[in-house]
Amino acid sequence: MHNNKVPHDIIIEILLKLPAKSLLRFKGVCKSWRSLIEDSRFINLRHDRCKSDINSHKFLMSCKKEDHCYYYSVDAPLQHDSVVSLVDPPNVVSGINYDQLSGVCFSSRNSMLLLIFPYDEVVFVRTIMIIVQEIQNKTCLA
Amino acid sequence: MVKLKSNDDKEFEVEEAAVIQSEMIKNMIEDGCATSVIPLPNIDSKTLIKVIEYLNKHINMGKAAETGEEDDLKEFDEQFVNMGWEELFDVIMAANYLNIHELMELCCQSAADRLKNKSVRAVREMLKITNDLTEEEEQEIINDAPWAFEGPEIDDTVN
Incomplete structure (x- = not known):
């Protein structure tokens, strides 16, 4: 590279290979990175590529204790050392009272989020990029 | 040949x-x-x-x-x-x-692996990028996802 700027198409190729957490941080690198990372074409392209990579898939699970619902994200190819993270509720649909949810299921293959409410209400949502905050990491032990 | x-x-x-x-x-x-x-x-x-x-x-x-x-x-x-x-x-x-x-994929993956845990400052330096965001814009990006800026893996060193 030697003092030359890296061409934009190469930057895109590299950014497409980064996890969501890095991308959210790197929006703060400069204006052009911010517009690229927020661009829906970039998000869709990244999603299409991640889809075929089994190692980037995750489960989203919910667990109700008393009146509070806890959410966990788990690496999808479930192994003895899969990481389980306690996460904030998926912040993708406004106006939903997450405490009323009786279950949630997420398929990272096609980004469908299934929200199940008591009795007869079921909501399917397609999300482009699920962003959940990792609160705590735990490793499953077999 | x-x-x-x-x-x-x-x-x-x-x-x-x-x-x-x-x-x-x-x-x-x-x-x-x-x-x-x-x-x-x-x-x-x-x-x-x-x-x-x-x-x-x-x-x-x-x-x-x-x-x-x-x-x-x-x-x-x-x-x-x-x-x-x-x-x-x-x-x-x-x-x-x-x-x-294939060579492009291999090398870009290696570059991504090296950048993945870097701080914003380190990325700018490694790729010779000048920051053109205002302080307010930078703060807004941090406020949107403060957790993305935190964590023991984040590395401020260049290389």
């Missing part, structure tokens, strides 16, 4: 089976434009040697699965990207110019 010439006037002979992994050169050969030496004005000899090393190793990639050489190739790839940051970008630029898809 196909002859390639780097921008510092060094010539290299490469087997056709190896060199056609470059879409650009493959097209030149198909169009009959590769009869003598192919000049590569964007690539220096040091980088070209690395690229040819890769092409020669991956010459029979299709057959690797049958002969059980996959692990060997994987190990070669791991060793191959074990190079300096500047050198890695020279190879990426060459792979992009020559249109060698």
Whole structure:
């Protein structure tokens, strides 16, 4: 590279290979990175590529204790050392009272989020990029 | 055999089976434009040697699965990207110019792996990017996802 700027198409190729957490941080690198990372074409392209990579898939699970619902994200190819993270509720649909949810299921293959409410209400949502905050990491032990 | 010439006037002979992994050169050969030496004005000899090393190793990639050489190739790839940051970008630029898809994927993945846990400051320095965001804009990006800026893995060192 030697003092030359890296061409934009190469930057895109590299950014497409980064996890969501890095991308959210790197929006703060400069204006052009911010517009690229927020661009829906970039998000869709990244999603299409991640889809075929089994190692980037995750489960989203919910667990109700008393009146509070806890959410966990788990690496999808479930192994003895899969990481389980306690996460904030998926912040993708406004106006939903997450405490009323009786279950949630997420398929990272096609980004469908299934929200199940008591009795007869079921909501399917397609999300482009699920962003959940990792609160705590735990490793499953077999 | 196909002859390639780097921008510092060094010539290299490469087997056709190896060199056609470059879409650009493959097209030149198909169009009959590769009869003598192919000049590569964007690539220096040091980088070209690395690229040819890769092409020669991956010459029979299709057959690797049958002969059980996959692990060997994987190990070669791991060793191959074990190079300096500047050198890695020279190879990426060459792979992009020559249109060698697999080499581009390999090197961009290595660059992404090295950048993944870096701080914003370190990324700017590594890629020679000038920050043109205002302080307010920067703060807004942090406020949107403060957790993305926190964590024991975040590394502020450059390299």
